[in-house]
Every structure is written in structure tokens, then in C-alpha cells.
Amino acid sequence: MTQGILIKNAYVIDPLSGIRGEVMDIAIRDGRIVEEAPPGSQVIDAGGCLTLPGGIDSHSHVCGTKVNFGRYMSPEDMRAGRTSRKGVMHVTSGYSVPTTFGNSYRYSTMGYTTVLEGAMAPLEARHTHEEFTATPHQDMLANTLFDGNWSVMEAVRDKDVKRAAAIVAWTLAAVRGFAIKLTNPGGTEAWGWGKDVANIHDPVPHFEVTPAEIISTMIQANEILRLPHSVHLHCNNLGVPGNFRTTLETMDLAPPAQGNRQTLYLTHVQFHSYGGTTWRDISSKSEDIARSLNSKPQVVIDMGQIMFGRTTTMTADGPMEFKLYMLHHNKWSNHDVELETGSGIIPVYYSRKSLVNCVMWAIGLELALLAKNPWQCLLSTDNPNGAPFVKYPEIIALLMSRRMRENERKEIDPRTEHYVPLFALERELDWYDIAVMTRAGQAKALGITRIGKGFLSPGAQADVAIYPLKPDQLDPSVDYQQVMAGFSRTLYTIKRGRVVARDGDVVVEGANSTIWTRSRVPPGYDMGSDPEFTKKFDQYYTVRLRNYPVQDVYLPRGVCIETEAAL
């Protein structure tokens, strides 16, 4: 069946196609952008409104074991955001950790069509995929955790990068994962004994490998497998005053880029840019981090912005969550995963009256304003760790308006300005920067332009967001309230050539895809028949090898990106 849409009078910013704000028409046919819409197409008059490729979140926690535990343990959060059944929309609950449909509807009405789940434990992958199916309006990808993987650490110890690559290839294919995620590498294994690693050269108990060795080996393995994305790293020492040194040292591990994309993606860098030695003298080191970033095109980061208010923190970084719990004394959940990784959850409240929180808030914004190249610093809150993703429009407005930042300055702890450079920064990002930081940059960094994500020229997937914003009639520097409102709610969200949301309501049942990767390796590198590797399942895992892989039935519309490993 031929389905067409013609969007007329669209004010298009499409950075990957080199379009920086042009009023034009966009034609859609059979889920793709085409030159000409078929006869009888639905016509949408965008009336000069801002039209962008569908939003892409390259780091968000929305599906899987720890996310669901965040809901399970937090009826107070569920009560804080609930909607009734309406049209095709299911009941939703939750503010910082909404139910799957809640996440999906809220993302969709903000124009987001693709979301990467930031952390999936391989052993529990089936759970993530079940929730992906119940998040129907976004195409989903899963970062797969390897930070405490015993087989990987043994390969690292043996300096056998090819074996590490083979383990990654087998695991990603088995669990239908997308990319390599390292969360506090080595630290999650140490947490199995209630310990952590202190820096990137601190050996992991028993395995005697360092985080730096794990990171470097995995970067090489990633490139051997020619995976679309780079290693996706949550650095060691998250949230620790003085941790910027660890972050700088880690950035130095990234080898020069070979092709068009980065070799290392550092996530939620705000949480990793602290100076000082204790919570009393914490300060912003965003300038040091940005200086390093600006000199390293091979590194891409996302902000990990925090916003004031209530949220829930959740990460595979178990030891960090326990440290945070020792500060907050609210409630604490932890879930270590055998042979692989860990996780922790605690609720938090970021307060304008807390100097520490104000410094954190400033750092995220500073990173985005100090990064010279928007393709290297993507917008994120590490949802929901820094804030729920519904705060993105407010972050966009803050980045686009110095006046808004100055207004906020009056509301926060007055000492903040002595610890951060934010208020000396005059830069205001423009519409193009925002388009890069919320979709085009993500598509490039994740390596999914090859499947048509993140742009609007013919051949692209027809994922489009039309916002009620007229860039030629607005001064974001002044009209920041309008910017915020406009990015909160699209006029139209189009996903794979279908209007899925209009004016804040989802209007059709969703049918998303799950994007995963498979690297073809020579038979000698097939870990499924490797005696040492399979022994782990016979002796140490509590699930049999045969019951471990995620079956096809869990990916009703799976999209596999295949690569040829250089092994």
C-alpha cells in the first residue's frame, strides 16, 4: 500500500544534509523521504514552522530491569504523573520513571522517534526487549554492558584483543544489543565485594586488570568489529569531587578517529567534571574538560544536565549509588548481575538551595556552551538521572538564552557564581546547534545515518518533527518561554511516514523497531563453541547457554546492522 504525505512550507533545518533553515516541502512515501509525494497524499501545511528530523536520544534509561525496579519501588513517583486512557493512548503513571507507554507518549509528543536505552545487562536482556515492545512509538537500541564481564576481563588480562572482540560479537548478537557500554569499568566487579576502583589505573580485585586497560582494549575490539557506534563510556568516579582528572585521563585514551565518527563516546559528562576535594569545595572543571574535547575530534560527549526538582537516579554503577545513598539516606536498591555488571537506584531531589546541586546544574550548561563543535556535545539529562527527559525543552531554552540563565541566577544559591564560569559565558546557541545536539549529532555518533536516521533528504526514514515555532519571527534570546513551550509539544510527529502524534496527543497504535548489530566473525572466533567461554555457563552462570540468547520473537520488527569483523 502506498502511503504518502506532503509537508508544505516547512522551515527545515537538516544538518546532515547541509540545510540550515530553508522554507521547503518534504515528500514522504512508504515510510521514506522521497523527491515527490505520490498522488492523493495527505497534505500538511507546516506554515513556516520549524521542521526537524525526528528527535534521537542517545542516552536514556527507559526500559529494563533497573528502570522497572525504579517504578516498582516508587509508588510516590507513579502517583506524581498519571493520565487516563484516551483514544488509542493507554493509562500512564509516573513522573521521573514513567511507565513504558508514558515514556513513549511523552517522547513522541516532543518529536522524538528514536531512543537508545543506556544500559542493558546481557543476562537480563529479554526484559529490556519486552519493555521495548511496550514503548511503541520509538525505534529502540540497547547499549550492552561489558564493564564487569569476566570473559572480557580475562581477555584483557591476556592482552588478547581479538578474543575480546569475539566475546563482544557473540554477546551483542545473542542479546540483540546495539553497542558496547562500559559503566564504571572494573568498578562494578569490585562492587561484588562492596568495593570500587579509585582511578583508571587501580586494578580490579582478582582479575588484576585496570579500567584503563579495559577501556583501551574495548575501543580496539569495537573498531575490529566495525560496529556502527563507538565504545559508550560512563567513566569511573562518577559524582566524586575532583573526578575531572579521571575524565581527562580517560579522554586521553581515545585513539584518533579512523573514519567519520568518534572512537569514544563519554556519557553524562556533567557528573564527571568536578573539581575540589570534598562536597564543601566542589567546583566546575567544565573548562578543562571542554578544552580537551575541543582538541579531540575523536571524542563525543553528552551533557548529563541536571535540572532542579525531584527525580530518580539509576545506573549500572552500583558503588556510586551506594555512596549517593550515604549522602541522601532516602531509599536504596541495588542489583548485581552475575559475571557481568551491577546496578543501583535511589530517588533524589536537586535543590536550588544546595550549592552542590547549583554547581552541577551550571556545569552541564557550560559543557554545551564551551564545546566549539555542537556535533561533539549532545543534549541529554541521562534521563532520569539528571532530570526526566520532559525537561529537554527547558534546557534548550537555557542554552539559547543568556537572559534566561541570568534570571535563573537570581533563584539559585548566590555563592554558585564563585564556583562556576557559567555567568561569564555570553554564547547563545542557535536553532542549527539545537538541531545538531538533539538529532543529527546523535545519528552520526551512533552510526545510524546508514539506516536513514537523523536527516530528511530522499532515502531517509520519514521520521519528522514539526514544532509550533517560527524561527524567522522569534528571538530565542528573549522569547525563551515560547521556545520552551514549542519544543514541549509538536504540531505533528511523523514516524516512518505515519503521523503518530498531533498537538500533544498520540493518535495511532505504535509499531516500533529494535535496532541491533551483528558482526560476522570467522568460525574460529565463534564463542558459542569456545570451550573456555562456554565453561562459564556450565560452571558459573545460573542460566544455561542454550537459554541465554534472546529469541527472535522478542523483536517483532528487528533491524539488524551487519558488519564484517576484521578478525
Place this chain on the structure above:
Amino acid sequence: MRIEDVVCPFCGCLCDDLVVSVEGTKVLSVENGCTLATEKFTGDHRLAHPIRRTGGSWEKTTYDVAIRETAEILLDAERPLLYGWSGTFVEAQTIGVHLAELLGAVIDNTSTVCHGPSIMAIQEVGHPGCTLGQVKNRADVIVYWGANPIEAHPRHMSRYTTFADGFFVKSAFRDRKVIVVDIRETDSSEIADEFVKVTPGGDYAVLSALRMIVRGKGELVPEKVSGVTREQLFRVANICLSARFGAIFFGLGLTMSRGKYKNIRNAIELTEELNRHTKFTISPMRGHWNVYGSNEVFTWITGYPYAVDFSRGIAFYNPGETTSVDILRRKECDACLVVASDPGAHFPRACAGHLASIPTVQIDPHVNATTHLSRIQIPVAVTGIDAEGTAYRMDGVPIRTRQLFSTDYPDDVAVLGRIYSLVKEAKG
């Protein structure tokens, strides 16, 4: 035919290493399974066809009629309850939640009379847990509190704890200390290094005493606490404090005895305090093979693990009000769909009596106590034998159960899917 790596659909251990021999649609033998597993696979008490009650007797009916009447009963009801769900797979549970949403019904799972209080405690203070393999590979101290795994989860000790050799615990039986806390001696307490016998209802005080010792306030602990000597309390606290990795498993002896969720809260807080000194985890011994799956599905769709009331249009949760036993005891409920559980055998008499007085429909492969309270029973395929689908182990690890052979029985998804379609059609 010999089928390996079969997943056992009996208890929350969800063992996945069974070897089952089948011939046609008959299970000949089960290897590696416990006696409960063997009985589940080889037992043969299945209802052959749907039945409905007319007057005082049962008559055979068709799936079409039974499904249509079920939909009509649910559509007619003002306050329907959809109860059970722990003995079926995630895909069926998902349809159940959407059916409840469509009807404005209450949906509840067996946690409500099982680990519901544990969930309430977790909602207050969180849950420091781990997967079972983490315990197997690392733990040198195991505590079973108010649980008797040898009888209720027969392979828990051999697969995950006491007798399971692991990477850092090469000889489990020698290197691992086992503490059992209970009100009576059991098969499990017999193999314990330390058996702590608590007077019934005294668990909360014992937990508090242990917390005092861990916090360095041991001098305030009296000579005896709920039947446990001060000396033993110190001995137990010291075993825990000197563990490299300790794991507490608790059962209904703690959850459903005097103090209920406060007991669990105290146990979790003891675990949290032990974590300031060493590594400790705590985990509930979940009963049904997929009760945890029902908690997971309810949570990702509605935000709450059990007792979800859709009558206000939104999802509403308030244990004590929206829990099955309370709704039945107040005689609010005017129709009930029971899926994959047996409230007739487990609910208080007054609740079972109310179920018998309203139209109750049961979807279950077997004749059980609830059959006698029902108007209609629809038999289905048994998940893990002639149907397959996802289950969540007691520690949250999801495993896909296997279909060993196919039969003419529809599975829960097929039956619930048809009921859902009829209800949706009627609702427009």
C-alpha cells in the same frame, strides 16, 4: 525424545537444566528436577474441555461458548476483579492488564497473599539484591529467615547457595556458613551451622537486636530476645560482619507473621547497615515460577506491582483497599476472572464464600479448589509443557520457557486474546 535445558514452571527458582523425555504428548521422565518438578511434568489431572455450571451440576461446553459467556460476565460487572496470573507467562499477563484497563477493573496477582508486604517494605526503603549467580559465586554466608527451602524450593540450596560451588567459593559445603532463622526446626535448619529459634512473632525484635549489635550498641541488647540468647545474637552478628559476601533469603515466615512488612523493612535495613562493613544482599523467596513476572508486567504497564484499580480511569494502588482479599471481604466485587492460581485454596473463607456467590470464571488447566467456586472453567495449555512464553525468576532474570510438544489446548494468550477482543468490540 530427550529434551535438554528445559525450564521448570513450578517455583521461583525457575531451574533451566532439566532433561525431559517425551513421547507424543506424554512426559516419560524428568531428570535433574526435584520431586515437585517431576510431579508437575508427569502429573495428569487436566480438565479435558471447558465446563459450565447449570443448576447444581457441571456440563461440558465449547471454547466459543465459554469465552463468550466470560466476556459477557465481565461486561455486565460493575466491579470486576481479575486475579491470579502467577502461573502463566508474561505475554498472557500483558493481555490481562490491558483487559483490566479496558474494563475499569481491579487486577491483582498472588503477591497479594504472599510477598505483597515485602513489596510494601521495598517501597519504603528499597532493596539491595542481586542475581542468584552472584550468591553462588561469591557468598560465604547464607541466611534463610522464615523459609524452608528444602521443602518449598528444593533445589535452591544445590543450585544457588549451600551446596553450589562457585568461582570464588570452590567448595561450597566447606567454605560457606549457613544460618537458619525460624520458629521451629525444619529440614533446612538441620543442615544449618547456626539455627536461631525465634518465638513466634518475635522476628522484628531479633532483627532490631542484630541491628543494634552491627551499629555498635550491643551492650544494650538484653539477655534474651524473643527466645534467642544474647550470646547467639552476637555470634550471628559476628558471622555476618566477618562475611566477605553475605546473602539473606527470606520467606513467608517473615513476611506473613506478626509485623508483616515492618519485619521486611527491618531485615532490609539490617542488610543496608551490614553493607557499611561488608557486602550483603537480601532476596525474597518467591513462590510461583512467574509471580515475579506478574509484578514486572503490572509495573511497566501500570506503575504498580500488584493490586491495581482502574475504576477511576487512571491506575490506582492502595494495598489494604485495592487488594483482592479486601475487595472480596467487603463484597464489592461482582464478578471475578481467576487466571492461573487457586484462590479457593488460599483465600480466607469469607472471600472464597463471596467468590462462590458471584459469577467466577477460572482459566486453568487443572481442576482445583477454585473450580468448586466457579461458574465456568476454561482449560488451557500448561506453560512450559505444551505452551511457551517468558517467565521471571525470583531474582528478576527472565527466561523463556519451552514448549515440549503441542496439544489441542489453546494457551492463555489465545483464550485471553479472544476475551479481550470481545470486550473491546462491545466497548466500541
